[in-house]
Amino acid sequence: MPATGCSGPRTHRESSVAENKTKATKASVTEFMSSIEDSRMRADARNVAAMMRRATGKRARMWGTSMVGYGTYHYRYASGREGDFMLTGFSPRKQALTVYIMPGFTPFDKLMKKLGEYKTGKSCLYIKRLTDVDEDVLERLIDGSVEYMRKKYETR
Numbered sequence: 701m702p703a704t705g706c707s708g709p710r711t712h713r714e715s716s717v718a719e720n721k722t723k724a725t726k727a728s729v730t731e732f733m734s735s736i737e738d739s740r741m742r743a744d745a746r747n748v749a750a751m752m753r754r755a756t757g758k759r760a761r762m763w764g765t766s767m768v769g770y771g772t773y774h775y776r777y778a779s780g781r782e783g784d785f786m787l788t789g790f791s792p793r794k795q796a797l798t799v800y801i802m803p804g805f806t807p808f809d810k811l812m813k814k815l816g817e818y819k820t821g822k823s824c825l826y827i828k829r830l831t832d833v834d835e836d837v838l839e840r841l842i843d844g845s846v847e848y849m850r851k852k853y854e855t856r
Contacts, residue, residue, distance in 0.1 A: 720783050724769065727762040736792050744830040745792040748799060751839045752788050755846045767791045771846070773802070773853040787849055788842060796826040799838070801845045803852070811841045 733749070736742040749760060749768060756770040763769040769786025776782040791798045796819070804823050805812055816833035819826040825841075827833055849855060 722764040725762045729760040729762055729768055732762060741792050744797050747830055748790050751842050755842045756787055763789060771855055773849050773855045775853060787855055788846055796828050799825040801825055801841060803845055803848045807848055808841055808844055811837055
């Protein structure tokens with residue numbers, strides 16, 4: 701279930717064991733956030749960061765070079781492959797702020813109808829501007845996503 705980007709997990713092979721390419725790093729979230737050139741995107745990212753901190757009670761960590769994640773969950777596939785990935789997170793990109801709703805959107809149909817203007821991928825919510833969506837609904841969506849993941853997976 702780790703949806704790196706929005707097309708499923710990205711892996712590389714070392715001998716016969718596949719590993720996630722996107723992992724938590726020790727890079728500075730503060731430096732990353734400060735490096736966002738567009739002031740509106742930087743402000744939107746900070747607002748979403750605050751929502752995720754409230755939802756998870758966890759501090760932000762960088763995942764890869766451009767994803768900010770909160771908490772972790774442990775997944776295990778029937779094949780035996782397992783690993784850890786962020787419980788929720790976001791990535792401020794040039795085209796849109798990408799918010800990672802790890803369980804996908806099906807469990808949240810009612811909220812999605814009230815959210816506003818957005819696009820989705822498998823587990824990615826693309827928002828051009830935070831003003832395009834109802835921030836209270838977005839926060840409820842993030843809260844619901846975290847709650848869903850905590851019920852289904854071992855989380856930290």
